[in-house]
Amino acid sequence: MGSLIDLNLYPDSPVRDTPDVTAGNLREATTFLTLNIPKLEPKEEPLDEPPPPHHHSANPNINFTHPDTSQPVQQPAGVANDVYSEFSRIQEMFRTAFSNNTEKPDAAGFIDPDAQAIVPVPEENQHSAVGDSSRRKSQQRSGELVRVTNLGVEDERYFRDVVRKTRMLYDSLRVFVTMEDEKRRSHQVFGRIPRARGDLKASSVMKDRGLWLNRDKRIVGAIPGVYIGDIFFFRMELCVVGMHGLPQAGIDYLTSSQSSNGDPIATSIIVSGGYEDDQDAGDVIIYTGHGGQDKYSRQADHQRLEGGNLAMERSMHYGIEVRVVRGFRYEGSPSGKVYVYDGLYKVIDSWLEIGKSGFGVIKFKLIRMENQPEMGSAILKYAQDLRNGQIKPVGYVHTDMSMKKEKLPVLLFNDIDNNHDPMFYEYLSTSVFPPFVYHLGGKGHGCNCVSGCLDDCVCAAKNGGEFAYDQNGLLVRGKPLIFECGPHCGCSATCRNRVSQNGIKNRFEVFRSRETGWGVRSLDLIQAGSFICEYTGVILTREQAQLFTMNGDNLVYPNRFGERWAEWGDLGQIFSDYTRPSYPSVPPLDFAMDVSRMRNVACYMSHSSCPNVLVQLVLYDHSNFAFPHLMLFAMENIPPMRELSLDYGEADEWTGKLAICN
The missing domain is CATH 2.170.270.10 (SET domain)
Structure with a gap:
């Protein structure tokens, strides 16, 4: 089966170390970093939507500078029609920028995780990476990869408020659409009115009005204002906040047609058990690539190194992290499922093997990056075990401080000191x-x-x-x-x-x-x-x-x-x-x-x-x-x-x- 696909398709490529960047003037602490990756052989795959115009951002005021000279880098016109000119430009930029500071893959073919080929971008107008809700024109997704770093307390609060208000608008609009649909159906005498999908309608309306976040930059790594453990009930809400931009595919990625170097790059995945060969151990995931399934979600063909699969392999090659969202069934959810953001993972290995159905599947091994808050999915499981009485942590002072005055018990927990003050009221x-x-x-x-x-x-x-x-x-x-x-x-x-x-x-x-x-x-x-x-x-x-x-x-x-x-x-x-x-x-x-x-x-x-x-x-x-x-x-x-x-x-x-x- 090894002849089906060759994962070692690319020669070694120089990758620049992450520079030491000091925060600029975005709320005094925010830094955006543009990912510049050496140009490799382009790969064709379908676009999830039409490519954006050939400029970095919908905001014309953003300036992009050379990593060393700090001089503006001019984008040539007609990039799609002049591949050699674009190749020469990037080749010269990397030759001059990295001539004295290069990192090559080790013997195993992996790049140092800290060598992520990122360079600073000026901080002015950087709020546009989260989205400008005043715009009333739907944006296409940008092909520019950026990473957001060095957020201060005020920045965290600002971006959190932007995300919170956007999600609140989505939820209230979804509830409003659903209620209006109920009214129409209650007044319908003849025939049947199809039940409206409030989640789809809400996301569609917000997109038409330019209210989706993170459209003018494709963010690698953490999304500002989205916390590990945040819960989503609908896939479309993930699209609205820019967490995962594809409503159906499990791998969200920048396509080769959009990428400045011709290589697709994965930015996020959804782990939902949709493939029988998946293995999820929390901090370590064996993730099956996409493709080869029939309409009954059964593996019926070999997977190929293209599209999102190739993007995952390229993210592994460059040491670029991916966001992981876990989706699973959850009782009481309006959609029957929940999606929880569990943090950043690195793709450290990929291979082809025969799956359980007898077809070749591409697998990726992901390991959760250190120094992150506890996974939201683990907290959900912990809370479920608490509710079911399967675990009883030390620290519970009383099992019902309401003394049965509430329909459900109100617990009192203190594992810090001997203060039992709430029991005195x-x-x-x-x-x-x-x-x-x-x-x-x-x-x-x-x-x-x-x-x-x-x-x-x-x-x-x-x-x-x-x-x-x-x-x-x-x-x-x-x-x-x-x-x-x-x-x-x-x-x-x-x-x-x-x-x-x-x-x-x-x-x-x-x-x-x-x-x-x-x-x-x-x-x-x-x-x-x-x-x-x-x-x-x-x-x-x-x-x-x-x-x-x-x-x-x-x-x-x-x-x-x-x-x-x-x-x-x-x-x-x-x-x-x-x-x-x-x-x-x-x-x-x-x-x-x-x-x-x-x-x-x-x-x-x-x-x-x-x-x-x-x-x-x-x-x-x-x-x-x-x-x-x-x-x-x-x-x-x-x-x-x-x-x-x-x-x-x-x-x-x-x-x-x-x-x-x-």
């Missing part, structure tokens, strides 16, 4: 309001729906003519105030307009943290838009709050919470006539919450300027606008064991710290 599953709050509204103020509530019911009218949740209980759009069906409504307890009042649906854990003191995390995967819990306390009027503060008690002031609800469902980048919801209007929240003696799990959530949880005001058991419940919803897909965070807003003017209980 009475657990409060819902807020306690003053009695006069309930004097407004009584029987007759709810809907008269008998079975399920429809859009014409009284409670829907209070919400502006539509319900705030979709059929799966996900928040469609944040509003100043949401009305849920309550005790005076005729509908059943399973009504779609009863979500936050039904309590928690995830298993939470209050844990001791060296960074935040006490924190909260979930043992379950929380989907974006899902209800989390209520932020509870004893509600005090302004006069009562003044007396409490005189005694030195620390209170929570709801009017200080950041208005993050306005971000969820904000489709202003999609619809030009979109306006921020303003109905129903809510008077200033002129009350405080005493959590000095009674509280719940929400009180231990930490503050963040880039939170993953929002506060949504909700009314259901009374009609007093001035005293709503503070309900918490997920702003993004939150993996198990990741800390939950809120935007507590203003800081205390005396201490500079947030006026919260923890």
Whole structure:
């Protein structure tokens, strides 16, 4: 079978060492590095989309400099029609740049992992590598390979916020599309309307409006703003953020037609068990190349060293890392699967062998690079074992600090010190309001729906003519105030307009943290838009709050919470006539919450300027606008064991710290 393919097709090529680069002026710490790889024999394979114009970026202001002289490098016109001219240009550049500093493959044919043939690019306008959401023109993927390094704290926060807002737009648009499809189907009398794929529609609309990230540069290595362990429910969302650019293929790569040196380069792979010869041991992966399968996903032909397979071999040759995303079935996922980013791997070996089906398959051995956070897939497995009781780590102080007041137990974990402070408070599953709050509204103020509530019911009218949740209980759009069906409504307890009042649906854990003191995390995967819990306390009027503060008690002031609800469902980048919801209007929240003696799990959530949880005001058991419940919803897909965070807003003017209980 060795005659089917020869993996040693290329002569030795000089590769330059990684230069020592100091960060420039992109938020004072960001450096982009362009990968310049020696030109080798071009290989033909189909494009995943039309090639981009013959310039490096859609941004005309970006300048590209020679690695040593720092002089601008001019791109010749008509590269595709003058291969020899392009070859000569690159050959001369490498001859002059690397004449005194070259690295060659070792005897085994592998290049030093640190010799990655990268050179610096100036930092101006480098935000374009993540994407400019103001553009309204769909971009083709660039053929320029870059690596992002030396991100400072502010840069990490900036890029994380860009990715978070893009994913939030994708999720809220997907939920919106799905809900609109439900409305059309409910009003259809004759015939059948095909069910809309919200994930596909959302990604298509965002692409048409130029809202996909990382289109004008092809990033090798880590994507700024995407963390190891981040969870995705749909393949198209991976495309939207630039993590994996092909919606079906398992290997994403720069094609030879796009590459300046004529060699394809792999940038990411998805490991999902689609090939019977795959072997996944976590840090070490034996990955089967693509091709040779029939429509039933059975191996029916030999694989060939072309397309993504050749790109993987070339990435191995040049020592270029690839991103690894694992996909597997997961109960409760809207797509039935999850995709988790597990970090960077190096391809260290490739070979051809006879697979289980008797056909020749190309295999690649990948090893996870060191000094990375724990794999997200491993954390998912760990959390599953915790839920199932298969493991019991040392450090659990109590198995249910709610004392059965919640539908699911709330765990208390501390493996740092002997502090058991959360156990000294009475657990409060819902807020306690003053009695006069309930004097407004009584029987007759709810809907008269008998079975399920429809859009014409009284409670829907209070919400502006539509319900705030979709059929799966996900928040469609944040509003100043949401009305849920309550005790005076005729509908059943399973009504779609009863979500936050039904309590928690995830298993939470209050844990001791060296960074935040006490924190909260979930043992379950929380989907974006899902209800989390209520932020509870004893509600005090302004006069009562003044007396409490005189005694030195620390209170929570709801009017200080950041208005993050306005971000969820904000489709202003999609619809030009979109306006921020303003109905129903809510008077200033002129009350405080005493959590000095009674509280719940929400009180231990930490503050963040880039939170993953929002506060949504909700009314259901009374009609007093001035005293709503503070309900918490997920702003993004939150993996198990990741800390939950809120935007507590203003800081205390005396201490500079947030006026919260923890």
